[in-house]
Amino acid sequence: MALTPARTMPGVLELLPLDQIAFQRMLDTIRRNYERFGFLPIETPAIEYADVLLTKTGGETERQVYFVQSTGALEQGEKPELALRFDLTVPLARYVAEHEHDLSFPFRRYQMQRVYRGERAQRGRFREFYQCDIDVIGKDGLSIRYDAELPAVIYSVFRELDIGPFTIQLNNRKLMRGYFESLGIADSEQQMLVLREVDKLDKRGAGYVRETLTGEQFGLSAEVAEKILAFVQVRSASLADAFGKLDALGAGPEALEQGRAELKEVLGLIRDFGVPETHFALNLSIARGLDYYTGTVYETTLDEHPQIGSICSGGRYENLASQYTKSKLPGVGISIGLTRLYWQLREAGLVDTARSTVDVLVTQMDAAQLPAYLAVANELRAAGIATEVVLEGGKLGKQFKYADRAGIRFVVVLGEDELAKGVVTVKDLRREDQFEVPRAELVRTLRVELEQAAVMG
Amino acid sequence: MALTPARTMPGVLELLPLDQIAFQRMLDTIRRNYERFGFLPIETPAIEYADVLLTKTGGETERQVYFVQSTGALEQGEKPELALRFDLTVPLARYVAEHEHDLSFPFRRYQMQRVYRGERAQRGRFREFYQCDIDVIGKDGLSIRYDAELPAVIYSVFRELDIGPFTIQLNNRKLMRGYFESLGIADSEQQMLVLREVDKLDKRGAGYVRETLTGEQFGLSAEVAEKILAFVQVRSASLADAFGKLDALGAGPEALEQGRAELKEVLGLIRDFGVPETHFALNLSIARGLDYYTGTVYETTLDEHPQIGSICSGGRYENLASQYTKSKLPGVGISIGLTRLYWQLREAGLVDTARSTVDVLVTQMDAAQLPAYLAVANELRAAGIATEVVLEGGKLGKQFKYADRAGIRFVVVLGEDELAKGVVTVKDLRREDQFEVPRAELVRTLRVELEQAAVMG
Numbered sequence A, B: 001m002a003l004t005p006a007r008t009m010p011g012v013l014e015l016l017p018l019d020q021i022a023f024q025r026m027l028d029t030i031r032r033n034y035e036r037f038g039f040l041p042i043e044t045p046a047i048e049y050a051d052v053l054l055t056k057t058g059g060e061t062e063r064q065v066y067f068v069q070s071t072g073a074l075e076q077g078e079k080p081e082l083a084l085r086f087d088l089t090v091p092l093a094r095y096v097a098e099h100e101h102d103l104s105f106p107f108r109r110y111q112m113q114r115v116y117r118g119e120r121a122q123r124g125r126f127r128e129f130y131q132c133d134i135d136v137i138g139k140d141g142l143s144i145r146y147d148a149e150l151p152a153v154i155y156s157v158f159r160e161l162d163i164g165p166f167t168i169q170l171n172n173r174k175l176m177r178g179y180f181e182s183l184g185i186a187d188s189e190q191q192m193l194v195l196r197e198v199d200k201l202d203k204r205g206a207g208y209v210r211e212t213l214t215g216e217q218f219g220l221s222a223e224v225a226e227k228i229l230a231f232v233q234v235r236s237a238s239l240a241d242a243f244g245k246l247d248a249l250g251a252g253p254e255a256l257e258q259g260r261a262e263l264k265e266v267l268g269l270i271r272d273f274g275v276p277e278t279h280f281a282l283n284l285s286i287a288r289g290l291d292y293y294t295g296t297v298y299e300t301t302l303d304e305h306p307q308i309g310s311i312c313s314g315g316r317y318e319n320l321a322s323q324y325t326k327s328k329l330p331g332v333g334i335s336i337g338l339t340r341l342y343w344q345l346r347e348a349g350l351v352d353t354a355r356s357t358v359d360v361l362v363t364q365m366d367a368a369q370l371p372a373y374l375a376v377a378n379e380l381r382a383a384g385i386a387t388e389v390v391l392e393g394g395k396l397g398k399q400f401k402y403a404d405r406a407g408i409r410f411v412v413v414l415g416e417d418e419l420a421k422g423v424v425t426v427k428d429l430r431r432e433d434q435f436e437v438p439r440a441e442l443v444r445t446l447r448v449e450l451e452q453a454a455v456m457g
Helices: A017-036 A071-075 A089-102 A146-161 A173-182 A188-198 A201-214 A222-232 A239-247 A254-272 A338-347 A367-382 A396-405 A416-421 A439-456 B017-036 B071-075 B089-102 B146-161 B173-182 B188-198 B201-214 B222-232 B239-247 B254-272 B338-347 B367-382 B396-405 B416-421 B439-456
Strands: A047-049 A066-070 A082-084 A107-116 A128-137 A166-172 A280-282 A293-302 A313-317 A331-337 A360-362 A387-389 A410-413 A423-428 A433-438 B047-049 B066-070 B082-084 B107-116 B128-137 B166-172 B280-282 B293-302 B313-317 B331-337 B360-362 B387-389 B410-413 B423-428 B433-438
Touching: A017 A107, A017 A128, A017 A146, A017 A338, A047 A089, A066 A071, A089 A107, A089 A128, A128 A146, A128 A338, A146 A166, A146 A254, A146 A293, A146 A331, A166 A173, A166 A254, A173 A188, A173 A254, A173 A293, A188 A201, A188 A222, A201 A222, A239 A254, A239 A280, A254 A280, A254 A293, A254 B367, A293 A331, A331 A338, A360 A367, A360 A396, A367 A387, A367 A439, A367 B254, A396 A410, A410 A439, A416 A423, A423 A439, A433 A439, B017 B107, B017 B128, B017 B146, B017 B338, B047 B089, B066 B071, B089 B107, B089 B128, B128 B146, B128 B338, B146 B166, B146 B254, B146 B293, B146 B331, B166 B173, B166 B254, B173 B188, B173 B254, B173 B293, B188 B201, B188 B222, B201 B222, B239 B254, B239 B280, B254 B280, B254 B293, B293 B331, B331 B338, B360 B367, B360 B396, B367 B387, B367 B439, B396 B410, B410 B439, B416 B423, B423 B439, B433 B439
Parallel strands: A166 A280, A360 A387, A360 A410, B166 B280, B360 B387, B360 B410
Antiparallel strands: A047 A082, A066 A082, A066 B066, A107 A128, A128 A331, A166 A293, A293 A313, A313 A331, A410 A423, A423 A433, B047 B082, B066 B082, B107 B128, B128 B331, B166 B293, B293 B313, B313 B331, B410 B423, B423 B433
8 A cells, every 4th residue: 555645734733742741731821820810611612603603704814714514515515514713702702692591790711722724834824723712701791800800810821831021011992092083083994004004113113104104095294193103102111100101191082081091990900910010011002903802902922022922912892792692792801822822932942842741760670570560650650640661671771761762850770689678779860860769768759859850840 | 783693513512611620620630640651642633634534444434524625725616635533543643653753662642632523413422522542652563561551541540530430341352353263254354244243232132143143144053153142241250250261262273362362461460550350351242343453452331331331442453554654553542532421421410510610709898999809819829729809899699699600619708897807708608608717817728628628529
């Protein structure tokens, strides 16, 4: 039989086991923190009805959808009625609308699953990737205070992920809208176009953006262009600074006043939630592409790696599920795109291959002593120590080499000598050290070693 | 805008949060035990190239495949080149062949992901379901001892899942093949047909099966039919009994002798792995449909719920990835179909809705005191206690009701009185009890309560 080349499609991130362990640890950390803040897990099917998924979308998103057909449907030449989810927000909307009467509101859910997008194949673009989302959904209303809780969760997650200093940056769509209105740019389409130009500030420079805004397409006055550039460059260095800069915007239309009041309340509460002032700031350039957001918007950046862009984004929306239900379901949510984040951290040298999940390898000196090796492994496992036993045998040197290559730190040797003396030899492959312990103290000793290793890294 | 009905396709199991928590706890238990035995995690993409997935299959499986197409491919009327995985074994074969030179052998992997099958819509049949697999893959060879390790893992998993007494049942395809040969049924196709008839024993009774075997289609003698019926009814009550019954089969062709020797070695080692004799047994009726298995085969059943069928199955195979690589990769593996298992346990009343992952709800008596509530929540979270804070306010009675409905056991009340006295009132909604603790002792007290709750259930 001719061999089929073993390969995966472009745009998927398939990891070797030790990298998978590093990735899994990040997932675990995120989940632990989401749960610590009282978010509840849900999972939704990867396959949904296409008409359910595609009610609201159009344009770019719809073009990236993967459609699904069973063999039967395909043979009958039917139009596909199924599709893979492209985010977790639409499935959340469907879930809340479908199970509305079985849920308690405010509904606080987390969801960590893969989503699918038919992106063009390109380095760093993924067709399958994890999203790790939290949202709080209210019924009829939802206090602005929840807008301050999500940054507290973000802070908790990224502090524990330990990937360097980061800043949660906030803006408010109402504030932006109001400010633009005050400059005579009232049309929201036009506001988005201006923002898109302003987004080029870092790449093209202020001169280019100023020229475009005052040019034919936009026809803004030099004064207005200057005000826009000044506005989007507002950043705060502390809570007091943020309040000062918000006040310095001066009086404006209702939307601006409302946005300012919301931002002030949210910023103040974030501090009450225990987030240090070093870790959150005003950034009036943040708009988030989606028309979806109506109030608070967030982005999070790594201070030392701005090129990575936002590692956690989200915001407040008016109505989650208007396409499925007449209930009014306002909410606020954030999303971490973990596959992309992991990949970028690895590119930047910020995540290592993990130590193995396997703590100990019990070697095999003599097949006849297998029951003794298995008894040791049983004890270790009962104590929660992940243990592999060499069942195949072979030279001891080869067994050590296997452990080393597999990232297993501790190797247990039980030879004739050890068995006679009632001891065990433990080799620490990391420290290139070895020591003997009485058989009865093996579990305790390894526990201490492993706890130290967990702390010391 | 007309509303789109919020719904999912038939054959998916979407859970409410408290059920999702129960499900997640089962996943966690399985993962913890897989890791404890030194298995390493991998994840593969849900979407694979169709030609890679469908090299070996045909018939039923291929008819159940979901094909995937991006919008662009669909519009061009192309034949789909992508498909969703229908199990984790084919992706494992592809993975090992693709990454062969980066893996250490024996390669011990676990994988817990969803798979997709275009099953007919039917109660208890799932189109999307979790498989939780472990396999050990050798290069060129793999010791039979690994066949004994997997039952030790199964034992560890199901003991901890705590869903009642269970028995891991073993057979060996070589033994079966040899025994059938000794009866003059040498053709493996014919052997499978006979086994399929024998499988109807429970449903149709011995009379029916005997008649069929001696009838026109098979044309076996009454004596041979009787021997087959006796063979497949062999069960052991202990290790000694298993050895006795294997010996009682008498001498036979090479395959039988080899199968018997393997079974004896495996059974003996399972005991050395620490599995009590009450939890594993010989069952010579087990064949496992797949032609794939060549030696040891396993099934696991709940003693008190035989109607559920096998909850964990697998076996030994000669060559994992012959369609992708010339390397010889023998292996042994098992799989738990967790979605189906969870569903069946729930149907049988064997799993409850879980307690919430949220341990404590901090109520809101007075919005002005929010910073105090948040400070309490921060302390609790820092101590690893999952805590939700009521941010919205409203009547205290309504807040209690929310906690109760959401399955949160402990509610913290910090009113004017409590704040003045430096105490906190804790309501235990489960025991319908409440008590006051000094503010400084809250964390310690709740930790003790939660530990007790975890032990007592």
